[in-house]
Amino acid sequence: MTRSVVLGCGSYLPQNVVTNDDLALRVDTSDEWIQQRTGIRERRIAAADETTSTLGIAAARRAMAAAGISAADIDLVLVATSTPDSTFPATAVIIQAELGIERGFAFDLQAVCSGFVYAVTTADALLQTGQATRALVIGAETFSRIIDWEDRTTCVLFADGAGAVVLEAQPAGDIKTGRGVIASRLRADGRHRSKLFVDGGPSTTGTVGHLRMEGREVFKHAVGMVTDVIEDVFAATGYTADDIDWFVPHQANRRIIDASARKLGIDPEKVVVTVDRHGNTSAASIPLALDVAVCDGRIKRGDLVLIEAMGGGFTWGASLIRW
Structure with missing residues (x-):
């Protein structure tokens, strides 16, 4: 392996x-x-x-x-x-x-x-x-x-x-201590596409379009979807929230980040937050936050790191990585 x-x-x-x-x-x-x-x-x-x-x-x-x-x-x-x-x-x-x-x-x-x-x-x-x-x-x-x-x-x-x-x-090395991506789970549900979308495209309007969002609807679904897929990763690996060294979520909204960590039982001290400085950078937000936490010495070799995100589509997913 x-x-x-x-x-x-x-x-x-x-x-x-x-x-x-x-x-x-x-x-x-x-x-x-x-x-x-x-x-x-x-x-x-x-x-x-x-x-x-x-x-x-x-x-x-x-x-x-x-x-x-x-x-x-x-x-x-x-x-x-x-x-x-x-x-x-x-x-x-x-x-x-x-x-x-x-x-x-x-x-x-x-x-x-x-x-x-x-x-x-x-x-x-x-x-x-x-x-x-x-x-x-x-x-x-x-x-x-x-x-x-x-x-x-x-x-x-x-x-x-x-x-x-x-x-x-x-x-792969030792199943528990070996480094690398341990498990990932991905989901999508296109029935929610109208809640977060861009109103343009080559095949529809021939324009780039602008981002449109139903903020309350996105917030309402975010915490439940994110925690559900993380629980699937935990079930697949045998790890729990207590085992996590660092939780690096998509940086969309501080309230979503806090609510997700709270629902999962993850210590707030283990949550990497950069949304205050970066805003929501979509697909860039997690690797930006990872690099911040690596550079400032928080994430170290051997740490168990959980990443997760939810986005338009809706799409969502999580990965557990031994750094």
Whole structure:
């Protein structure tokens, strides 16, 4: 048996910081209102010359440096994004070329905010079956490009950024202490697609469109769906909330994060939270948070890390990883 082991991670955030007070100059809102309902204080917005691929390239280079590998060592590039550079080709092949990766294959995966969990699960399956040896898994978004900046219910939430991890197929080792992706569970239910969507697309309007969301409906479903899939991971592995060293959820809303941890019985001290600084960066939010916690010394080799997300579709999922 093999496991997909994390060799390194990296992230990149645009330099442009937009605070709640900055947004209050554009729409009818306030710092107090935003923080009370979301926990967000500020977010990063890509510059005019930055794209999803340029953010992803910067994060990927840092992840590769942390892993101590070169372009010649990578044979799979998988990019989770809902905001690709172009309809085609895939943003993954743009990143592949810019990094000088000439082996293997590359493709995009679209599961909105659940994209990184879906991508880790997909890369893990491909590594375990021998389709690749080392995978560069990236979550990258420029959600500012699909936001209606006159809609105060959404423009205060979403932001831009990228994060990446390098996974390598290695012998599984001890079932309890061996490093790598231990188990993942994915779900989707398209009956809820109208609750969080973009009102454009090549085949419908021929336009990019804007993000639309029924906030209360999303919140209502989020905690139940997330905890359900995590409980499935626990059941499959025999681990419990007490065994978790770090819980790294999708950074959508502080109230959802807190409610999920509370329902699962996860100690608040074990929860990694970056939504206050990053906002909701969709598929980039989990790898961004992972890199923050690795860089500040919280997540260490051998730690048991639980990641989870829910996004438009609805899609949702969770992965348990021995770091």
